[in-house]
Amino acid sequence: MSDTLTVDLTIIQQWIAAKLEPEIVEQKLKESGLDAASISTHLRAFRKLKNAKKLQAGFICMAAGAFLGFVSCLLTILNPFPDLYNVILFGLTSVAICIICLGMYLVFE
Numbered sequence: 001m002s003d004t005l006t007v008d009l010t011i012i013q014q015w016i017a018a019k020l021e022p023e024i025v026e027q028k029l030k031e032s033g034l035d036a037a038s039i040s041t042h043l044r045a046f047r048k049l050k051n052a053k054k055l056q057a058g059f060i061c062m063a064a065g066a067f068l069g070f071v072s073c074l075l076t077i078l079n080p081f082p083d084l085y086n087v088i089l090f091g092l093t094s095v096a097i098c099i100i101c102l103g104m105y106l107v108f109e
Contacts, residue, residue, distance in 0.1 A: 012042070016053075022043055022046065058102075061100070062107070065097070065099030065101075065103060068099060069100070072089070072093045073093075076088055
């Protein structure tokens with residue numbers, strides 16, 4: 001029979017809110033007297049939950065940058081504001097690329 005290890009998500013969310021490092025969390029778990037398998041399960045859940053927030057922020061940044069790039073592309077092609085052509089082509093596109101790169105950094109970190 002295999003024992004299923006349960007992880008208390010409220011405690012993990014408290015650790016994330018307190019911005020604890022994984023080493024400190026591991027020490028706290030050892031002090032509470034948990035076995036090695038339970039400690040590794042808790043640490044895995046802690047890291048997964050901690051990285052989920054970065055992943056969500058990364059996808060939001062990539063989507064916002066892609067939308068801004070699309071708008072920049074449309075405004076460049078349609079050229080509704082001839083005086084702002086260079087600002088739209090070079091400025092808005094550069095901002096969109098920077099936001100996309102920030103999002104990719106958050107996702108792939």
